[in-house]
Amino acid sequence: MTLKDEISPAGASGVGRYDWERETTQRTGAGAVDDPYPLIAVRRAEGPVASDSFFGMFGLPDPMAAAWPGAQRFATLSYAATEAVLRDNVTFSNAGIRRMTEDVFGPVSLMGSDDPEHRQFRLLIQPAFGKKAMGLWTSWVKPRLDELIDGFVEQGRAELYFDYCAQFPVFVIAMTLGVAREDLDHFHELAAKLQIGAAPPDEARAARFQVEDYMRRVIAARRVQPRDDLISLLIDSELKTAEGSEKITEEQILGLVCNLLPAGAGTTYRSLGIVLVTLLQRPELLARLYGERDLIPLVIEEALRWNGPVLTAPFRLATADAEIEGVKIPKGALVEPGIAAANRDPARFDQPDAFDPFRPAQANLAFSFGSHFCVGGQVARMELRSALNALLDRLPNLRMDPDAPPPQLTGLLYRMPTGVPVVWG
Amino acid sequence: MIESQLTPGLRVRIDRNRCVCSESCARLAPNTFETDDEGLVTLLAGPFDGETAVRAAAANCPVAAIILEPVDR
Ligand code: HEM
Numbered sequence: 001m002t003l004k005d006e007i008s009p010a011g012a013s014g015v016g017r018y019d020w021e022r023e024t025t026q027r028t029g030a031g032a033v034d035d036p037y038p039l040i041a042v043r044r045a046e047g048p049v050a051s052d053s054f055f056g057m058f059g060l061p062d063p064m065a066a067a068w069p070g071a072q073r074f075a076t077l078s079y080a081a082t083e084a085v086l087r088d089n090v091t092f093s094n095a096g097i098r099r100m101t102e103d104v105f106g107p108v109s110l111m112g113s114d115d116p117e118h119r120q121f122r123l124l125i126q127p128a129f130g131k132k133a134m135g136l137w138t139s140w141v142k143p144r145l146d147e148l149i150d151g152f153v154e155q156g157r158a159e160l161y162f163d164y165c166a167q168f169p170v171f172v173i174a175m176t177l178g179v180a181r182e183d184l185d186h187f188h189e190l191a192a193k194l195q196i197g198a199a200p201p202d203e204a205r206a207a208r209f210q211v212e213d214y215m216r217r218v219i220a221a222r223r224v225q226p227r228d229d230l231i232s233l234l235i236d237s238e239l240k241t242a243e244g245s246e247k248i249t250e251e252q253i254l255g256l257v258c259n260l261l262p263a264g265a266g267t268t269y270r271s272l273g274i275v276l277v278t279l280l281q282r283p284e285l286l287a288r289l290y291g292e293r294d295l296i297p298l299v300i301e302e303a304l305r306w307n308g309p310v311l312t313a314p315f316r317l318a319t320a321d322a323e324i325e326g327v328k329i330p331k332g333a334l335v336e337p338g339i340a341a342a343n344r345d346p347a348r349f350d351q352p353d354a355f356d357p358f359r360p361a362q363a364n365l366a367f368s369f370g371s372h373f374c375v376g377g378q379v380a381r382m383e384l385r386s387a388l389n390a391l392l393d394r395l396p397n398l399r400m401d402p403d404a405p406p407p408q409l410t411g412l413l414y415r416m417p418t419g420v421p422v423v424w425g
Numbered sequence: 426m427i428e429s430q431l432t433p434g435l436r437v438r439i440d441r442n443r444c445v446c447s448e449s450c451a452r453l454a455p456n457t458f459e460t461d462d463e464g465l466v467t468l469l470a471g472p473f474d475g476e477t478a479v480r481a482a483a484a485n486c487p488v489a490a491i492i493l494e495p496v497d498r
């Protein structure tokens with residue numbers, strides 16, 4: 001039986017899929033909040049840590065409240081406070097998110113574990129994201145981008161957010177993992193359900209079971225006959241320890257796969273959408289990029305700082321009474337590391353609200369900080385660069401579609417554009 | 426190489442077991458730090474990026490895997 005047979009035909013058409021994703025993003029604050037930064041600036045001026053969750057600050061129902069009734073809530077708003085929380089993964093534990101993510105990640109979770117187990121796990125999977133493995137990822141990116149552009153290049157106009165941005169990061173993860181091409185659309189749907197808080201728990205769990213079953217078969221096949229892909233590479237991964245060496249377990253591989261889909265799918269495509277709208281709103285900069293491709297990494301880095309796709313790193317659970325920048329945090333409290341708020345902290349960045357790719361190079365927190373720093377950061381940067389380059393290669397004089405409603409950025413927990421309608425030529 | 430004498434008064438040491446492959450150091454001090462095939466930090470021979478850049482790299486490493494040590498002369 002293929003994956004196709006296992007899931008309901010509802011949404012089998014491409015359109016259903018998009019609507020589903022729209023609904024997801026609405027549940028996470030799209031439409032309800034378009035620009036969270038002014039209020040964040042007001043709250044930051046009152047202090048580096050707010051005694052509230054981000055959803056609470058914006059008067060929205062908080063998806064975490066049900067899993068953690070009665071827990072005290074905090075959110076960091078300054079760069080220093082956010083860095084301090086993310087740096088200390090002992091006091092500010094990731095294990096608390098398990099209640100929220102277990103349905104999606106399963107029992108073995110990279111994002112939901114703490115050191116030293118997390119460190120071991122990370123070192124075991126790291127080879128899948130290093131320079132050597134980058135070739136595996138890259139090999140699927142360019143052909144996919146070209147195939148997507150082929151689909152609309154003759155039309156002279158396109159909706160790039162849904163027909164381009166959304167169509168390649170899951171594809172790349174799936175192909176790199178060894179998913180068969182005919183199963184891709186369905187894999188995409190499952191991936192959408194695996195986004196944290198996106199689907200009701202039972203649906204998310206069902207999606208995970210399907211992904212796990214599918215991947216178990218891929219793993220079994222690669223054990224017999226290795227291929228030049230990520231699963232073969234992961235199967236071989238082992239750590240040298242004092243007692244000899246430790247091999248990666250099947251459960252760890254599955255845990256990583258289920259973590260990769262939500263972590264690497266929504267983030268990258270939303271980020272690309274944000275980059276594109278930002279450029280379309282700045283035609284001079286966009287025109288300049290055609291001839292000065294070496295500016296692309298600067299544009300991407302600044303877009304990640306200025307409007308990254310995620311508002312906060314997964315919340316941390318305080319394992320002891322603590323203090324952040326003078327604010328007392330009691331044991332048992334939930335702390336949201338406000339990475340997007342930190343990236344607009346005027347104490348760290350001059351004129352933080354300006355999009356300025358030419359500002360002095362400085363690290364930002366878009367990919368988080370500390371031991372859980374986004375493992376896919378280099379893959380994401382490569383994908384963003386390639387996707388932008390491919391458009392510039394093939395669509396001359398790219399500009400906003402004058403007949404479509406002008407796009408804008410929206411969203412709270414996840415940030416995204418309302419669309420990317422373009423014309424060219 | 427996991428240790429390098431940057432100036433007569435300054436030595437840098439990296440801890441590859443902590444590194445989370447952020448490439449932050451390689452951005453901030455590109456002649457001093459690089460990431461290898463596995464993605465983990467390694468040291469380059471130079472030329473020296475300057476003390477400010479190297480200190481920024483150490484301070485911004487997400488996991489404090491870059492340790493700067495003053496050397497007694
Ligand atoms: C622009 C794109 C992306 C952004 C902004 C982003 C951001 C983040 C953030 C904020 C975290 C949370 C870290 C924490 O707990 O503090 C994270 C973790 C993670 N990301 Fe990404 N990510 C992106 C793309 C990707 C891609 C493409 C992949 C995979 C190919 C990926 C895989 C992961 C994984 C596996 C984790 C968990 C790491 C751990 O807990 O050790 N991400 N990412």
Ligand code: SF4
Pocket residue numbers: 439443444445446447448449450451458460465466482485486487488489490491
């Ligand atoms: S900044 Fe730290 S974690 Fe990032 S690559 Fe350099 S040593 Fe590794």
